Amino acid sequence: MRLAELGELKTIEMIKKITSAPRLTNRASRFIKVGIGDDAAVLKEGNVVTTDAYIEDVHFSLDYFSLYQIGQRVACGTLSDIAAMAATPIALFISALLPSKLEQRQLKQLYAGMLSIADKFGCRISGGDIVAYPKLGLILTAIGKTRTPKLRSTAQPGEYLYVTGFCGLAETGRLALKQKFPKKDFIQSIKRHTCPCPRIFEAIKLKKYINALIDTSDGLSTDVFHIAEESRVKIKIFADKLPMHKETYNLYNWVIAKSKTTPQSVVQKMRTKLHTRAILQPLKDEIASHTLEMTNPLALNGGEDYELLFTSAYQKLPAKITGTKITRIGKIEKGSGVYLIKDNKEIRLYPKGYDHFQ
Amino acid sequence: MRLAELGELKTIEMIKKITSAPRLTNRASRFIKVGIGDDAAVLKEGNVVTTDAYIEDVHFSLDYFSLYQIGQRVACGTLSDIAAMAATPIALFISALLPSKLEQRQLKQLYAGMLSIADKFGCRISGGDIVAYPKLGLILTAIGKTRTPKLRSTAQPGEYLYVTGFCGLAETGRLALKQKFPKKDFIQSIKRHTCPCPRIFEAIKLKKYINALIDTSDGLSTDVFHIAEESRVKIKIFADKLPMHKETYNLYNWVIAKSKTTPQSVVQKMRTKLHTRAILQPLKDEIASHTLEMTNPLALNGGEDYELLFTSAYQKLPAKITGTKITRIGKIEKGSGVYLIKDNKEIRLYPKGYDHFQ
Secondary structure, three states: OEHHHHOHHHHHHHHHHHHOOHHHHHHHOOOEEEOEOEOOEEEOOOEEEEEEEEEEOOOEOOOOOOHHHHHHHHHHHHHHHHHOOOOEEEEEEEEEEEOOOOEHHHHHHHHHHHHHHHHHOOOEEEEEEEEEOOOOEEEEEEEEEOOOOOOOOOOOOOOEEEEEOOOOHHHHHHHHHHOOOOHHHOHHHHHHHHOOOOOHHHHHHHOOOOOOEEEOOOOHHHHHHHHHHHHOOEEEEEHHHOOOOHHHHHHHHHHHHHHOOOHHHHHHHHOOOOOOHHHHHHHHHHHHHOOOOOOOHHHHHOOOOOOEEEEEOOOOOOOEEOOEEEEEEEEEEOOOEEEEEEOOEEEEEOOOOOOOOO | OEHHHHOHHHHHHHHHHHHOOHHHHOOHHHOEEEOEOEOOEEEOOOEEEEEEEEEEOOOEOOOOOOHHHHHHHHHHHHHHHHHOOOOEEEEEEEEEEEOOOOEHHHHHHHHHHHHHHHHHOOOEEEEEEEEEOOOOEEEEEEEEEOOOOOOOOOOOOOOEEEEEOOOOHHHHHHHHHHOOOOHHHOHHHHHHHHOOOOOHHHHHHHHHHOOOEEEOOOOHHHHHHHHHHHHOOEEEEEHHHOOOOHHHHHHHHHHHHHHOOOHHHHHHHHOOOOOOHHHHHHHHHHHHHOOOOOOOHHHHHOOOOOOEEEEEOOOOOOOEEOOEEEEEEEEEEOOOEEEEEEOOEEEEEOOOOOOOOO
């Protein structure tokens, strides 16, 4: 069977299975506390390690990103995995696939972008590798420090589910840019898309409240699914609690404004090569029926928000931390699966993140 | 200026300069002992970290490598950087660019190859990332443990230069495979090319004798150059001491045998897209003049031997360690530059490794 048929989640599952055979853990297990499966691996002496690959035309396009922005974005995405362990980043390693037609000044901008983020969070670019390659690619490894990492596998029935910031904000920005909607109506969402600041400081401040933790990179429903699976619990999400930014409503308004003339063609245009299929089908249905509901598919499936998604025994948390909104959006129960609670009905959700292989 | 004109070494130099600005070292310097510039970065609590990128048609070809062999090779190459710090590997992180047409069983073979090497050296595959991409790519990060890492920057005048194994053996195997010379005459060299076992155990056993250390991945002359540059010393290599395997002579014999009929076409055929230009020009000259000298260009410029190259205050070391030959090939002096001593003449050498960008 080809990977195209197997799909991304099952491919990862297969790799996990192959590499986690017990025979491997003998000597290494003295040093490694958590291996494959969480946002980062945990070494026993208190380092967490994560690695992320970003490839041109898969994760970013040179059409509307500057090299500086790409540098910022990949560094943010990688450090978000360190935030997702509630650790402090210390070192960043960069393997770069570089087109030989790249200009020296472009390379400088790329690294300046990554440096600006590394600087902001006090970590250092400490190594890497370069390879000449027709497409730009950046593979980052980050090392963070913490003696008490937060995992995705420790959620307990009775806890509450929280998220920082807004759901679907980055995807709102991406679609607005892609559709060339007026930028002034999408300032925050475009910023979240182009430079999704990792919640490092927030994670450290919230740590005392947090039990299980993950970052929202694949889309809320998929990331909640990861917690539910790894913790072997059932999670309910309350549809009317999902924090949505007014710019996400702006997006809807713009889509509707356009769709009044030719709804089909708008949706057609919006169906890009990137990961919008899962979002656009429901959107199309909604436009067709002229019902716009509060439960926004963007909030559930829009990826790359890089917010903190966590469980806590506390029923009430501060409304904001270092200026970032915190919202209680669900509840952990005994059982399995992820459910959306809407109009007193339980709707079972399945991961709908973008599958690279299909 | 484009990277194609700038070249690989200068591009790396530029990245080092950008990322090593003093402003960056404030908080991170509490944790990082050695940053960019050595085989691996050194964290203060005793971890070393290295990252390496291997891309299809740049570093390996699917034409004559099985997926299992590719897995072995990339793991060996990466762990060799851990050996080059005289550390013990504990964890391996794998970012894989995977063509979606890849078969599930091929993916299994690829990871089985990497696992076989990780197992051999007692380290564990602890994380990674996958991306669908038309070409196969593997970007590996390895973490090793040592409280006393060996660096390339500590060579002292008066010391001796040593190398393990044979010089140019891997390149001999690569050319023999490429030219379809009879495999039975090239068993050791083909093995060194396809599965270049990192000298982890040797490095640990030799540690008490070693001062400065690097592995030979770019070709001996380039790697000696790195020690000379980073340690600010002059290094002499004695041409008649270079340890060459009998299979490297076999290669010459086969080339000559072929060249008797059409020397030009043989050389033409051997000029592959990969890194043989630097090797073949001298080879062509030699064939033309019918003089085959002991000082083999393969030994100086053939890459990917992954042997240990080190300086030591000891004038005499054991001839073998764990079955691996050790040869004294040079001397460290005050000054700068790398020189080949041949017929009592000093010939200045310059790095001749393969430049990906040019």
